[in-house]
Amino acid sequence: MELSEDGLVAAIRTVLSGETSGVIVGLGDDAAVVEPGTGSSVLTTDLLVDGVHFERGSTSARDLGAKAIAVNVSDIAAMGASPRYALASLALPSDIEAAWVVELYGGMRAACDEYALALVGGDLSRAERLVISVVILGEVSRGRAVTREGARAGEAIVVTGSLGAAAAGLALSRAPAPVLLAALSAGWARELLDALARPAARVGEGVTLAQCGATAMMDLSDGLAKDLSRLCMASGVGARVRLADVPIPEAVRAAAAALAVDPLEFAVSGGEDYELLATIAPTEVDGARERLRDRFGLALTQVGDIVDGQGLVAVDAHGAESTMEPKGWDHFAG
Amino acid sequence: MELSEDGLVAAIRTVLSGETSGVIVGLGDDAAVVEPGTGSSVLTTDLLVDGVHFERGSTSARDLGAKAIAVNVSDIAAMGASPRYALASLALPSDIEAAWVVELYGGMRAACDEYALALVGGDLSRAERLVISVVILGEVSRGRAVTREGARAGEAIVVTGSLGAAAAGLALSRAPAPVLLAALSAGWARELLDALARPAARVGEGVTLAQCGATAMMDLSDGLAKDLSRLCMASGVGARVRLADVPIPEAVRAAAAALAVDPLEFAVSGGEDYELLATIAPTEVDGARERLRDRFGLALTQVGDIVDGQGLVAVDAHGAESTMEPKGWDHFAG
Numbered sequence: 183m184e185l186s187e188d189g190l191v192a193a194i195r196t197v198l199s200g201e202t203s204g205v206i207v208g209l210g211d212d213a214a215v216v217e218p219g220t221g222s223s224v225l226t227t228d229l230l231v232d233g234v235h236f237e238r239g240s241t242s243a244r245d246l247g248a249k250a251i252a253v254n255v256s257d258i259a260a261m262g263a264s265p266r267y268a269l270a271s272l273a274l275p276s277d278i279e280a281a282w283v284v285e286l287y288g289g290m291r292a293a294c295d296e297y298a299l300a301l302v303g304g305d306l307s308r309a310e311r312l313v314i315s316v317v318i319l320g321e322v323s324r325g326r327a328v329t330r331e332g333a334r335a336g337e338a339i340v341v342t343g344s345l346g347a348a349a350a351g352l353a354l355s356r357a358p359a360p361v362l363l364a365a366l367s368a369g370w371a372r373e374l375l376d377a378l379a380r381p382a383a384r385v386g387e388g389v390t391l392a393q394c395g396a397t398a399m400m401d402l403s404d405g406l407a408k409d410l411s412r413l414c415m416a417s418g419v420g421a422r423v424r425l426a427d428v429p430i431p432e433a434v435r436a437a438a439a440a441l442a443v444d445p446l447e448f449a450v451s452g453g454e455d456y457e458l459l460a461t462i463a464p465t466e467v468d469g470a471r472e473r474l475r476d477r478f479g480l481a482l483t484q485v486g487d488i489v490d491g492q493g494l495v496a497v498d499a500h501g502a503e504s505t506m507e508p509k510g511w512d513h514f515a516g
Numbered sequence: 517m518e519l520s521e522d523g524l525v526a527a528i529r530t531v532l533s534g535e536t537s538g539v540i541v542g543l544g545d546d547a548a549v550v551e552p553g554t555g556s557s558v559l560t561t562d563l564l565v566d567g568v569h570f571e572r573g574s575t576s577a578r579d580l581g582a583k584a585i586a587v588n589v590s591d592i593a594a595m596g597a598s599p600r601y602a603l604a605s606l607a608l609p610s611d612i613e614a615a616w617v618v619e620l621y622g623g624m625r626a627a628c629d630e631y632a633l634a635l636v637g638g639d640l641s642r643a644e645r646l647v648i649s650v651v652i653l654g655e656v657s658r659g660r661a662v663t664r665e666g667a668r669a670g671e672a673i674v675v676t677g678s679l680g681a682a683a684a685g686l687a688l689s690r691a692p693a694p695v696l697l698a699a700l701s702a703g704w705a706r707e708l709l710d711a712l713a714r715p716a717a718r719v720g721e722g723v724t725l726a727q728c729g730a731t732a733m734m735d736l737s738d739g740l741a742k743d744l745s746r747l748c749m750a751s752g753v754g755a756r757v758r759l760a761d762v763p764i765p766e767a768v769r770a771a772a773a774a775l776a777v778d779p780l781e782f783a784v785s786g787g788e789d790y791e792l793l794a795t796i797a798p799t800e801v802d803g804a805r806e807r808l809r810d811r812f813g814l815a816l817t818q819v820g821d822i823v824d825g826q827g828l829v830a831v832d833a834h835g836a837e838s839t840m841e842p843k844g845w846d847h848f849a850g
Contacts, residue, residue: 188746206556207663210750212594212734213560213654215661218552222540225636226547227561227603227651231643234607260546269561273568273647302559309565313607315649317561320547327549329541400546412522416544 190280190306204266205300214302216267216319222327224320226257232312240355243282245379246314247289253403254316255297255383256456260401261329262392263322264385265299270316273309286314297385328388332397333417333461339486340467342387342458342474344429345406346445349452350437351378357441365440370433381456387478388458394470396460404453405510406485411494412508413459423486423506425450426499450496451510461488521640524614538600539634548636550601550653556661558654560591566646574689577616579713580648581623587737588650589631589717590790594735595663596726597656598719599633604650607643620648631719662722666731667751667795673820674801676721676792676808678763679740680779683786684771685712691775699774704767715790721812722792728804730794738787739844740819745828746842747793757820757840759784760833784830785844795822 191210207215230250232238238246251268258265270290274283294301299318351374354365365371384401391399398417402409406428414421430449438445462470464487471482486497494506525544541549564584566572572580585602592599604624608617628635633652685708688699699705718735725733732751736743740762748755764783772779796804798821805816820831828840 207595207661211663211665212591213558213597213652215595215597215656215663216557216559217658218557223550223552223557223601223653224547225550225601225603225651225653227605227637227649228639229605229607229641229643229647229649231607231641231647233644234642257546261541261549263547263549267557267559269559269651271561271563271649273563273565303561305562307563307565308568309563309647310567310645311643313563313565313643313647313649315561315563315605315647317559317603317651318547319557319559319653322549324551327541329545329549331545 190283205302208302214267214269216302219266219321221321221323224258224261224263224322224327225317226254227315227317228254228257230314238312241379243285244289247286248293248380250314250316251290251293251297252381252383253456254318255385256401256403258318258320259383259385259388260399260458261322261327262388262396262399263320263327264389265297265318265320267319268294268299268301268316269303270301270314271305273307273313275310275312276308278312297383326392328392328396328399330398330400330413330416333413333419333488334397335419335488335490337397337461337488338464338467338484339410339421339423339488340460340462340470340482340484341402341406341429342384342482343480344431345402345455345457346430346434346448346452347374347377348381348454349448350374350434353441353443353448354437361440365437368436370436373433374437378454381454383456384458387474387480390473390477391458391460391470394462394473395466396462399458399460402455402457402459406450406459407494407506408508408510409459414492414494420489420491420493421486422489422495422497424497427483427485429481429483453510524617524640539636542636548601548603550636553600553655555655555657558592558595558597558656558661559651560588561649561651562588562591564648572646575713577619578623581620582627582714584648584650585624585627585631586715586717587790588652589719590735590737592652592654593717593719593722594733594792595656595661596722596730596733597654597661598723599631599652599654601653602628602633602635602650603637604635604648605639607641607647609644609646610642612646631717660726662726662730662733664732664734664747664750667747667753667822668731669753669822669824670798671731671795671822672798672801672818673744673755673757673822674794674796674804674816674818675736675740675763676718676816677814678765679736679789679791680764680768680782680786681708681711682715682788683782684768685709687775687777687782688771695774699771702770704770707767708771712788715788717790718792721808721814724807724811725792725794725804728796728807729800730796733792733794736789736791736793739785740793741784741828741840742842742844743793748826748828754823754825754827755820756823756829756831758831761817761819763815763817787844
């Protein structure tokens with residue numbers, strides 16, 4: 183198959199065919215036309231750049247397509263909103279085969295199906311290195327969007343799921359071959375590599391946390407230390423984090439041991455977890471935990487408290503306090 | 517100024533500060549939250565890649581920012597819709613200075629002001645070469661979006677403004693220095709270089725053409741031959757174009773003479789005009805022409821007719837017919 187723009191658009195349209203409700207004009211026109219819901223519109227976009235966010239040579243096209251959608255859906259989820267429509271643009275180097283691009287769109291489509299949104303447009307261009315730009319239009323009831331600005335002193339800091347698996351997976355993927363092979367034979371490496379390759383966005387969880395009264399929320403893309411620091415800056419508050427309460431999976435502890443790293447490095451300063459970080463009144467924590475467990479089988483863990491002032495304080499298992507630096511994943515410095 | 521992500525976001529927020537109606541959550545959160553209008557939502561996105569769509573070394577940051585917005589607004593205009601909100605993402609090489617990026621956003625902001633839309637979000641990333649990704653959310657009355665699919669045999673093919681200036685400007689900018697200098701001293705070169713650097717999107721004109729009964733519409737980004745071919749394919753029709761009626765500015769004829777090129781090369785096969793191409797009942801052409809002239813001081817010219825069948829036929833001044841190949845600007849092959 184020749185890789186002409188019109189030809190590729192036709193192939194992509196075939197992959198993406200299937201009518202979706204609310205789409206009036208989909209792929210192939212100047213712009214997509216969709217029916218908005220009755221709520222507010224929520225818009226987000228993320229760029230994924232080869233060599234910065236992923237390495238094309240060591241990533242499956244299907245996983246990459248799914249991840250490009252998921253990380254954008256995660257931003258919508260972090261507002262307590264629901265994704266509705268997506269646009270996906272690609273800047274493609276000339277050595278990419280059409281079959282690879284169609285696989286990428288296949289991964290995007292699978293993720294769109296999973297999160298119940300329609301892929302309605304995009305753009306194709308040339309570039310020296312692959313760039314993927316995804317846009318998502320979502321919806322939230324008026325006045326119900328949860329920003330980063332609402333955290334107040336005395337509230338609990340909670341996170342969904344567990345932290346550090348993607349960062350541990352990244353570290354493993356870069357480890358010497360004998361370390362990686364030993365990890366794979368021990369069985370826990372696959373879980374970490376999957377967490378890196380196929381993150382899940384917490385859409386229903388975000389809506390539920392908003393319903394449970396989350397006062398501020400964001401997704402953990404750059405690590406707990408860095409992202410909590412941003413949330414606190416936006417809200418004009420400080421935070422105390424109890425390190426012993428940070429939920430760390432066994433596989434992350436195993437990877438940390440194999441790589442001779444403190445597991446908190448992965449769980450606090452590692453990125454790409456795409457779990458939700460939220461603040462909520464202490465009286466609401468138990469109820470929110472139960473609803474997340476019952477509806478989604480997912481843990482909700484209190485990892486600290488919002489306090490007056492500014493900056494993050496880490497409290498270790500012995501009660502010793504230290505400043506938690508907002509270091510973490512930085513795609514920009516990367 | 518240090519070029520950290522958070523620092524740059526703060527600088528950009530300062531450039532973009534100023535409340536805009538309908539924006540509930542703007543820059544700096546996981547996603548933007550905006551009030552949708554009562555109509556349908558219209559979504560478009562375009563990538564601009566250094567070395568493909570522009571050459572960073574020979575482009576002003578301010579012009580580039582304005583153009584990145586304008587070319588996306590043009591896609592919204594081509595649906596007969598109005599732009600409301602924009603997202604702008606940048607992938608930046610490490611050698612770009614913060615001041616340059618702030619200038620780029622200044623150009624984006626000026627263009628957003630010009631087209632009355634709010635820049636509400638985006639993303640920053642590293643890359644080896646500069647990539648700009650703009651998203652625009654617009655609005656159109658329900659059922660009033662004008663697609664590429666509605667053209668029917670017997671209808672007139674019309675274009676706004678004149679064609680070929682941007683392509684002539686591009687050719688001039690690549691001409692040997694003596695040719696360029698002579699053109700600049702003759703006075704008409706500036707008009708062509710401006711057309712390339714600062715294209716105007718035809719928003720009011722698109723809405724007016726929709727009101728006048730345009731049956732199909734798109735913007736001319738890749739040249740009349742290529743874009744009309746796409747419109748005809750989408751509508752399942754053919755077209756006859758009268759070459760003598762294609763509106764070509766004097767400056768384009770002068771550039772063609774200086775470069776020893778047929779001016780139709782620029783006007784028919786050149787890209788980046790961002791004028792509107794539409795089809796309309798022959799009885800409506802005069803009325804539409806008067807409204808565009810009275811409201812916007814802009815010409816509307818009939819350049820041919822939609823016919824049954826498929827493919828494009830060019831008719832020259834002597835009535836001789838030839839096949840019009842859909843060649844033109846191809847950012848993808850570029």
